[in-house]
Amino acid sequence: MRLGEIITAGVLALLSIYLMVKSSELEIGYISGEGPGGGAWPFWLSAIMLICTGVIAYNWYKRTSPPSQSTEPLLDRYGWMMLLKVGGGLFLFIALIDVISMYGAMAVFLIYYVGFLGRHSWFLTLSLAIILPIVFFFFFEGLMRITMPKGLPFTEPFFNVMYEIIY
Amino acid sequence: MEILGLLGDGMWLSLQPLNLMLILIGVTLGLFIGAMPGLGSVNGVAILLPVTFLVPPGSAIIFLAAIYYGAMYGGAISSITLGIPGASTAVATTFDGRPLALNGRASLALVTAAIASFIGGTVANILFTLFAPVLASVALNFGPPEIFALMLLAFATFVGLGGDDIPKTIFSICIGLVFAAVGFDQISGAPRLVFFDISGFLHGINFLVLAIGVYGIGEMLWTLDSTRGKITSSEAKMSFKGIVADSKEGMKRGWKGTTVGSFLGFFVGILPAAGATPGSLMSYGVTKMIAKNPQEFGKGHPGGVAAPEAANNSASTGSMLPMLTLGIPGSPTTAILLGGMVIWGLTPGPRMFVDQSEFVWGLIGSFYVSNFFALAINLAFIPLFIWMLRMPFTVLAPLIFVLSVVGGFAATRDMHDVWLMLGFGLGAFFLRKFDYPLAPAVLAIVLGPIAEPTLRQSLLLSSGDPAIFFNRPIAGPITIAAIILILLPLFKVIRDKMRTRNAA
Missing domain, CATH: 1.20.58 (Methane Monooxygenase Hydroxylase; Chain G, domain 1)
Incomplete structure (x- = not known):
């Protein structure tokens, strides 16, 4: 320190x-x-x-x-590993937004965090990774009319289907 | 009588279906947010502010104020059942709340906390209703020098009373003010502080980007590092009969603490740097000092739960007083509320009582309604909250991170700000490790856009003579008070040195 x-x-x-x-x-x-x-x-x-x-x-x-x-280290091994895993995960989450959209990146981050870091069951992990982005989509795009980043053009067909549900 | 009429109208407004629904949702969310270790009212308000753009400003602020209220109640739940304060405002609640829970009296501690919170909130609401219009009418005469002097006072209280490392506090204030200056110079219109010519800085640094970075990302990283996931919950069985019995015992043994906390919390809460955390700690200390058996405190005395809980609720209302009447937030949470009001196109300050009377009294009315519902929901759902507290941190943390990233983008709709928010979050994590207080930076980034123009207008009025802040009847005493507060730590150092010398 x-x-x-x-x-x-x-x-x-x-x-x-x-x-x-x-x-x-x-x-x-x-x-x-x-x-x-x-x-x-x-x-x-x-x-x-x-x-x-x-x-x-x-x-x-x-x-x-x-x-x-203080003679304590700034961060011990646990602290550095936590920072690397969580901070690194967040970095990748944000980096992926422009590639696979906000919702896709959110799903990947949740699978990474809940499934791999948290070691929870695949049922819980996938439930969260699928349901949460859908809820966020309808809340932001449908209700609040806030458009989130859609990533590269290959995500378009998916969003076309989703927008048809809203409009 | 006029105040009662306005208050009645305000309460009626807050009971309208949309507002009532938002109060119920806000209080419930707030209770949950407050109960979660590492999350407090400031995190909840910062993360959820972007989602309020859906409703009218009056309803949005009622929703956020309800979250604030709920979080103040909720903080006690984790302090008592987990032994980990849900927020810094509930630190003092662990002193006696946790021993009560370990002795099998968790329900007594939880019921005492809920009722003391309700009484603290009610006393504060009454004081607020009485003081706010008076203060606002005085503040109507304020010009740029008076407003800048008030800003100086707000920052000075952080230095003099904040209790943190002084140079680090001043650094935090200054960096917040510099961040607020990024973008365009308000007077000449010239680009200013556009770092590395990145165009994202041209629209300035939104206060929410800093607030979510600090409280959404930085604080979660800090909590993950400090708790290491070792959280164990105490059981609390609740029944109607038990609640009635615990209420009687809690009030009988905790009335002194409740009274001290209700009044002391309110007045400490008004001070910009102080707020609910020192208010609750001071109330705990005073209650222990005046108790017949102070040795019982720390071992599980209901008075030790009642005092901080009454105080943190009272202080949360108190901190709204300078925000609404003077445009100066009394706490980091109210700083974010103030920033939200600016986004909604409202100008906080004394004019609001004249120009936006319905908005102001609707908000004040909602304090009373929120306080009532926070008590009812708290008592009814304590077992549910305790069950929810068992949610693993490895599920809660990613949800908070996702909300932070989405909220950070929704605020400005610019990926540049999301990256900036991550940078602020990581920076905040390390700065907190080295005891840099971050609340002053958040307060400063909110007040910066008011402080700079008022300083420049004042100096233009006086042709560059800083005496304008000293020779005006209202600005003068405020500036002198601010200077005394800034110098207060220096006086303490000199006094301690003289005492040491005399002792030697």
Whole structure:
């Protein structure tokens, strides 16, 4: 945790500097008759962020904050594996949306999570993976008129059938 | 009398079939969401806000407020039966609720929690009805300097009273405000902070993307890491006779806690940084302090359940007071509600009491109705909620993730925002590990679009002189109070150092 605390502070300091540079693309001072420039607000806030990371680093050096005193690892083996499996699963879920549609990606994610990670029965897994996307389809497309991504053209015939049911 | 008439109209509005149905669904969903470990009112409201675009704004906010209410009741269920707080607002409930459950008195703890919540909610509703119109009428005279001073006060309370690491809190506030500035400069219309020239940033960062990322994804990852799926539920057998007997015992032994929690919770709830969690912890502490036998607390005293439960319900209503009257949310949940109101085309603040009187009083009326139904549903369905709590986390978690992704897309209909939400979720998970408070960032991204223009307008009015925030009769005291709050942690450090020196 101790090493992680200072690395995080360092990354956030770099982010603050980047935000300051990016903000300064617009005027950061006071423009007579117009008030503060468009970049002033984010620039000075980013400057405060940079100062905060400096104080966080000082507290780390002085070992006053709980993470800076901790000898525990940031994440143990379980934590890293959980993050890899769940975070990775979420990443693939979102990546698949543009390929096999929101509903298809949802079904794949549910099969992956409930069936493989949760090790539940195939009956429960497939029930959830089939019923939930259908319920979501009718709720969003039918009731709320919110169109979700449909993925690549090969999904069209399936959605044509579904839309015929709605309209 | 006029207030009673308006309240009557509001209650009548909230009893209309659509609104009543939404209250029942909202309260039930809220109870379930609140009861689920790792999920609280803020998660429920953030994840479900996108689905409210189907109904009129008045009904939508009633639905979300009902979720808020239900979640406050529901938090106690998992605190008592699982020993894991459903939300941070129910942490104090575990102190005595869990020992009661382990002693075979889970039903006493659950009934005491439900009734104390109802009383806390009712007291808060009455206080709200009395205070809100007065505060709103005062706030009608506010100009840009006063509004900015109030924003400063809201952020200052997080620094002075939040209890978190100060530089990390300030960092969180500032990054939320910077995220709110992404998109176009409101005054010059020039593109601003368009990172790596990605066009998705041109429409800004929607507060829901951050809120769902933090509370839907980040918090679930954190819960998965911290609980490791080791959750065991206590049995609670409920019967009508048992409920009556437990109600009598709970109130007899818990009336002091209920009274303390009801009033203290409301006033702590009004403070933007404080809200229901410190309100419930403070009420628990005060009740223990004034109890005849404080040594019984922590071992299973109904007063130790009543105080935090009355307080968290009371505080949830209290936190709505600054949101509706001043346009400043009193908690992360109300920050999201406020953001929702802006999406629905409403401008929260004192003008709402004049321009949208029906909306405001409909919402206030719904507090009373929601409070009643939350009690009834809670008592009737406690066994069902306990059964549902046995739902494996490996089923609940993917459902939450799916809702988060779908909700994140529905909010802006842009895949860029879904990716951004995943980034925020992962970032929030790590930042939480290092004790960075994230609620201030969510509050800031909601208030940013109000804070920046009011600051710029104020400085334009004064030709760049910041004294405008000090020499106006209302803005001055608010700004000074904000500065004192910001400096409060510094005073504490100096005081502690002097004490150490004197002791040496």
